[in-house]
Amino acid sequence: MPDSLPGQLVNLLAALLLLIAFAMLSQRRVLSLVRLFAWQGVALAASTLIVAHTTGQTHLYVSAGITIALKVILIPWVLHRAIDKLDVRWDVETLINIPTTMLAGIALVIFAFALATPISQMASTITRSTLGIALASVLLSFLMMIVRRKAIPQVIGFLAMENGLLFAATSATYGMPLVVELGVALDVLVATFIFGIFFFHIREQFDSLDIGHMEKLKED
């Protein structure tokens, strides 16, 4: 038996979120990565809005608003500026074997789904079936942070992970309390700025944004 229409829409957006997570995993260009991140924010905000409208949880409207303001507009803009200033606009990252990463991603998704299925069967929220997807996108962002070697994609992986967490919160319990969400949003914003500063320091030190160079910092 299919869910109600809002439930279906949330499922669709959840699937979109997962798809974008995979696209980010395989995206080589920094600029496209930022764009994908912004789209993930749009999907997240849309699903939050639908949940807010269906359940009448007014604080979720605020949450969706914050998501749009921060993750669709502000943070991509900050990242764009950083990319411009660092002059890495056309950077193409050589990734280790995309098919292998993808297969690892599929394994993570299966793991997350298997983990979430018993939980979602007990839940009664309209978003119950999306918990697995939220968990999967968190794990995929982890994977992205692990396999990327440049600083900016790693930061985007971190931010995408936060998207997945927010989505998990929305799907499991209709969102966190507003205070917590505001706090997290502020944290993410501050983190982005600090990362931005880090970019420049890393660049200054090593003439590149490759995190691998940091291993040389060890004192013998």
Added chain:
Amino acid sequence: MSYAPGIAFQILQSVFVVLAAPLVLGWVNQCRAWLQNRTAPSIWLPYYTLAKLFHKDAVIAEHASPLFRLTPYILFGCMWLAAGIVPVLATDLPFAPAADIIALVALFALARVFASLAALDIGTSFGGLGARREMLIGFLAEPAMLMALFTAAFISGSTQLTTIVETLARRELAIYPSLAFAAVAFLMVLLAENARIPVDNPTTHLELTMVHEALVLEYSARHLALVEWAAAIKLFAYMTIGFALFVPWGIAHAGDWAGLPFALGALAVKLAVAGAGLALIETVSAKFRLFLAPEFLSTAFLLAVLGMLTHFLVRG
């Protein structure tokens, strides 16, 4: 129960598919020419080409074995059979129980094996090169195709295309994220399997890039006509499989003559849209290096698997 109406429908569909396939190809070429600001060739051009080829004398290499002569007929037969099984105009055709989706994929594989063998048979370097590339693409595309088909099969609980179409067309309207994934995966497989642009360029004779053209390079006249016709039917069959899985509305039931005009109209609209879309994809995307084809197809496989997993998770 009388089989006569069903059989009449089967014959009608089989003839229709064979006759309409070059038209679809012509339409795609015409759209592509428009999009690229060229003067479009006539939509009937594929027919003229076929007619011209049938009137020529065939030239066959001295050392060609009977396999080489036989292959065009096998290709044509495989594709024709496939197009007869897919519910194009009507479901529940008498041929339909002959093969489910797995057998259908195997039928395409059979055609591929023979095309590659024939290309190797002649012993030219291009033939071997084409066969190798074709096999590379084929073995990567097949699992993706099967996974995409399985997603639809899981939703409808059967691997019979007829049952899938019946279930999907008559269900209550609902959004299936899993089918959306499967649709994208299927589209990517369609592009790869039919020698379309991101993977292969159907109009090139540049040895570095050609796949399909390298396979059929040694064929001429009526053999080439049959091979090209088979390729057109293959494209048609893939498109109609896509319609059957993802936009099954409007299809008639075998023996239901009243539903036939509507089914024809629906099919024509779907084909026109799909053909224009295909031309659009081919225009906006650049051809990949051959070594990126595995990446492209593994993405298709990934999407198909994701679709299947999503189906289990959200039951839709």
